[in-house]
Amino acid sequence: MDMIKVRTHCRSCWANCGVIIRVENGGQITGVTGDKDHPRSRGYICAKGAQLVWGHNRPDRLNSYGNVFRARDEDFPALRVAISDAAIFAIADGALALVRSLHGEITVRARIDLRLRPGVVSLSHGWHPANATRLTDSRIVDPLTTQPQMSAIPVAIAPAP
Numbered sequence: 001m002d003m004i005k006v007r008t009h010c011r012s013c014w015a016n017c018g019v020i021i022r023v024e025n026g027g028q029i030t031g032v033t034g035d036k037d038h039p040r041s042r043g044y045i046c047a048k049g050a051q052l053v054w055g056h057n058r059p060d061r062l063n064s065y066g067n068v069f070r071a072r073d074e075d076f077p078a079l080r081v082a083i084s085d086a087a088i089f090a091i092a093d094g095a096l097a098l099v100r101s102l103h104g105e106i107t108v109r110a111r112i113d114l115r116l117r118p119g120v121v122s123l124s125h126g127w128h129p130a131n132a133t134r135l136t137d138s139r140i141v142d143p144l145t146t147q148p149q150m151s152a153i154p155v156a157i158a159p160a161p
C-alpha cells in the first residue's frame, strides 16, 4: 500500500491554515494534520479543518467535474496553450505535456486554445489526475490575504517523455 503526504492548505475559510494531507492507495485521502511549518497557522487547525477528510470523501460532495464548470468542455483536466507556444515547444493538441515550476511538476493533456496570448498557459485546479497544487508552495502566500499563490506561477512546458 503506497502512502504520501501532501503539504497544502485548508480552503474551508479565509484563514487558509496549512495542512498536511495523507493520501493512500493512489489517491484516497485518509488523514489531515496541521502543518507545523506553515508560517502563520503553525500546526493549528480548527474542528472544521479536522473534518476535511470526512468532507472530501462524502459521496454527495461536488467533485472536480462540478467545480471546474468553466473549463468543463471535456471530462479531463487540460493545460490550455497558445497556438504559437504549442508550435515553439512542440506540444500537439491532445498530447501529454510536462509542466514544471520551482515547486513541482505534473503531466497533463494539452489543448491548444486560441483565446490565450503567447507566453501564458492555463490550468484549472481541483483535478486529482493533474493536481495544479503540486506546482505551488503553500508557504509562499500573499502577505495581505495569506492566500497561497495559485496564479502567475512561472512554469516551463515540454512534451511529456
Ligand code: SF4
Pocket: 010, 011, 012, 013, 014, 015, 016, 017, 044, 045, 046, 047, 048, 049, 050
Ligand atoms: S482549519 Fe479551520 S480555521 Fe483553518 S482554514 Fe480550515 S476552517 Fe479555517
